[in-house]
Amino acid sequence: MKSESEIGSYIEANRGELQAWGEVVVAEVCSVHSGLLKVPAAVRVKDPDSARKKQFKKQYKDPTVEMTDLVGVRFVVLTSADLLPILEAIRDSSTWTHRQTRDPDQEASADPAVFGYQSHHYELRPSAGAAWCCEVQVRTLLQHTIAELSHDAFYKASHVVPSQAMRLVARSIALMETTDELLCTAMQSARSIQAPYDAIKREAIFHAASLGGGGAELMDDLLEAYPSVFTYEGLDSFRAFVRERHFIFEKITSRSGNGIFGFPAACLVVYWIAEKQQRKVMKQWPFPASTDDLKMVLSDLGVSA
Known part of the structure; x- marks a missing residue:
């Protein structure tokens, strides 16, 4: 399967099963840690038009396997102190295989002077059955707020983003890290x-x-x-x-x-x-x-x- 029209039709034909795969991920994590979530975890099946565009640009040999965001799930917790239980639930499951594609802690260690987008990203594939990939994002409420605010205005922008605006976002992320650290300390004290x-x-x-x-x-x-x-x-x-x-x-x-x-x-x-x-x-x-x-x-x- 190579054509853009084929991947769009494929998603439409398999939407129910793709949705069900995402719900398996949500159900397993939430069965233990639903109390940590501050935004309801919802399953997103990739929009067919978005998939067609991505296939046109990437030209995957088999987009049903190589397209890593056919299904998406996001888990949002209050502070960084609440991240670890969710991350461990993802890593320790036998229901799927996982690959971490973004780790903000490692990124900060590698480039400590840069303040950019922060979120843990995983690619999950069922241990048995179709090799569909579910992209999972795990982030704090502050990280989620900044990501949502800047996604359309900067990442998806159809125009050149002014450097001053980018600098302001970087400063916001630096402030977010400080705020998270203070909140974690305050909550630990409480x-x-x-x-x-x-x-x-x-x-x-x-x-x-x-x-x-x-x-x-x-x-x-x-x-x-x-x-x-x-x-x-x-x-x-x-x-x-x-x-x-x-x-x-x-x-x-x-x-x-x-x-x-x-x-x-x-x-x-x-x-x-x-x-x-x-x-x-x-x-x-x-x-x-x-x-x-x-x-x-x-x-x-x-x-x-």
Whole structure:
């Protein structure tokens, strides 16, 4: 098959199967990592007219095999910290063979002074069956934004693009790298608090089961008011506190359904915070309408309000 008309007709005749091949790729990656995607992954079958034009220019001997973008899929994640799981899913699959054709990390290492288009590109072909190629792009949301903005205006432009415009795009990409690095650092910092907080929350929910369960709805407010206590050291402290202060379970049960005591999981944490931060707990109390409840908690612990 060499002619331009033949490849166009071929795509039309096999559109359903080409679409299905792309959907196999999407389904396998999304079955594990759909939560990382910020733009829905969609399958694109190459437009017949675009294929005819490409065949006219490239003159492939067999465009059904050599044309690497008969099918296209794009996976867009939030930041560069989220790229690796998607890349590993592509590399480790036995459903297809893969070849990486663009690696922005290697490109940056080879030419560190240049700021250009950034996206991981792979060519995937089924391990069995037709040798159709699915081109997969994996990029961050910032990379995607710049790529979409510049694709038609620069890459597909029918006129000479001014050098000043190209320079502005390069500066935008440099700024994008800096922004991504700052966002990754900020998110890592946030996760350093979130992980121990989640662990303490799970522990509180577990112990609250003996009090009727529930009551974790107020935990986020406690995190915002007393962030310094929610650490891994704090987790050990909370566990010891609950183990050694059995009387608080009786206190919560006796006041069940009233104020803060109607939220057992959060109430256990309140008792713990009240003992740890006796001087700050009242000042930073996030529930003004339940100040009397906190006074009762402090009284139970033998702490002056």
